[in-house]
Amino acid sequence: MTQLQEMGQRAQRAARVLNTISTSKKNEALNAIAENLIHCQSEILEANAKDMEAAWASGMSASLLDRLSLTPKRLNAIAQSVQEVTALPDPVGKVIGGGTNPNGLRIEKVSVPLGVVGMIFEARPNVVVDAAVLCLKSSNASILRGGKEAICTSSALEQAMRKALESVQLPADCIQLVKDTSRNSALEMMKLNGYIDVLIPRGGAGLIRSVVENATVPVIETGTGNCHVYVDNSCDIEMACQIVDNAKTSRPSVCNAIENVLVHRGIASSFLPLMKKALDARHVELRGCPETVRILGGCVTTASEEDYDTEFLDYILAVKVVNSLEEAIQHINTHGTRHSECIVTRDYANSRKFVCEVDAAAVYVNASTRFTDGGEFGLGAEIGISTQKLHARGPMGLNELTSYKYIVEGNGQIR
């Protein structure tokens, strides 16, 4: 039995315990975790200093260093977000359907935990805590595998959480961190059938692709966001500028930021210069189609076909002039990643057509794509944003970490 299989077995045992405890007990554990994260502050920050030192020595960029760094204030915020999960309703044990058959058989459809949730991620250390506590609240055991850059921090956070679980007489194995950060351990997790019920990768397009290609366990694809704003012929140009500016520049590194603007030919010559002015102020590089370049002049690079398929996650925006709403929809359904898509329009029929025909988790009319988020969508907290259609789509909260079972009660019915 490999180390990961052993972890899987321990997670299953822990999941069985989680499946039988009350909401109060789970909230007690969450409170204990929040307290212990603060209590272990010095160990956690020391571990983080080690990661930071190694990352700095390896030449990590300033923005990534910032993401990696923990401060007392950030740790406090993490602990507080754990406490906030206690206030969210328990997603498990809800009766979500049912009835009584003519033969007297009583059928009840009840929400249940998924069991063991695997997560592979590359992101900030706080993801370790976020993922672990959302799994805990939904009665799932978690097996977490982060990147090697944050391994000391992640281990310290894991230890603090496991000790808190033990302090309230729950199995520490409800939360396990994979210490082996080699590619092999990720590949093995992807094939840990029989131990992991669901695998959720969070990270860049390369990670997601590797999981989709290699995983034999059920997967929820998350997060790749090649998002568009389509500026319709009939739109309010001011509004379109504000939305494009906000969706591109308020936080370019996140998945609900846009990477493309499609502009109807009829409005391109009046809209594009205004848009360029707004984006120039933020130093956004524009890569345009020939028509865009013609309108805006030589300061705009010509976009390659690849640019329309790229999630820049940076101050870069691909721009294309289209002949019709149909062409815009077709472009989005071809190049988009089914994440968040927006139309800016005053035309009722065009808004309905866009909303119906664009295939994405979230489709916007006259609002920034940046709202695709568990908090904004009323889910309370979020473990990721699904870009697939199976199981969950868009922001995933606690409910999306559950399955259901049918409970059938009779008095001897046979068929």
Added chain:
Amino acid sequence: MTQLQEMGQRAQRAARVLNTISTSKKNEALNAIAENLIHCQSEILEANAKDMEAAWASGMSASLLDRLSLTPKRLNAIAQSVQEVTALPDPVGKVIGGGTNPNGLRIEKVSVPLGVVGMIFEARPNVVVDAAVLCLKSSNASILRGGKEAICTSSALEQAMRKALESVQLPADCIQLVKDTSRNSALEMMKLNGYIDVLIPRGGAGLIRSVVENATVPVIETGTGNCHVYVDNSCDIEMACQIVDNAKTSRPSVCNAIENVLVHRGIASSFLPLMKKALDARHVELRGCPETVRILGGCVTTASEEDYDTEFLDYILAVKVVNSLEEAIQHINTHGTRHSECIVTRDYANSRKFVCEVDAAAVYVNASTRFTDGGEFGLGAEIGISTQKLHARGPMGLNELTSYKYIVEGNGQIR
């Protein structure tokens, strides 16, 4: 571009049309299909005769020949079941959640089709029609791949359905059959990312395993049923006998039939002889643990460890005496396939414990596992029984063939 990729592209185009038509239009198509299946009766039965001849020549068993065979009566039943789907509520376009944010953003969660559904199956010709019409009613285009034994029949059924679609001005490509029945076409379907949104295999354990191991498209595992009845210490022995008899012998070839009986030690010596008497009348072969053999005598074979992991789909039953309810639950969670599991008991606490701790799509108290079925569970019709926890669990009806999207409407909101 391969042939399957071309089929995928055509299916996507057809799915886009299906996504925009009304329920009435879909019902019109279903009625046209039902009528044309009857209208094309002679072509379909002729094609079936070809399949039957080839199957007979290849030495196919009588029971499989019977499954393959179509008669006017059976074709009529198929056509009628198509018509019945018109009466089911449309699963698409339902508003399933939403609200208005403090900033005025209106968020609506609406059910949408999955898009293109792939199905690989080995079963009876009627599955072609069942799958195609359930996909159609849920606005999904379908790519169907059956076994080579039924290829003439399946093709004739596909043609009849496609012509019916054309007769009501819908794209024939809403329904496509893969004519290449080689292993290669199945493998290619499993990796048809970007074309197939969901793949649903229906068939034996070998097919399911191959799909789970090879597929890179999202999969819903179906149908493998290694199901148990646990006969508790405190049960009504008569009832336990009837349930075991019904669950084993009313239709041994289906996935909701049981393969195992677990008996509490305290009741084994009184229950097992009665059970044996009932099952002897149906010529059921028992394979027992040493304790079972001791109680029932030499006429019972000793079960191998493998027997407890085998879906016999036949008049064979594995029997094991257990020391406790805990042992029964542990055995089921280790050897079961998460399909349908039953406890026969008079004890309230034991019934609750079993229902909570057994990990399966359907958990029964005092009723036969044979009720796990879309019709019985109120879903109207069924495209398969999911044994995974992601997306859908247990019988899958029309709702389980949908996803959802968020529609977000604003008047210029930015974040």
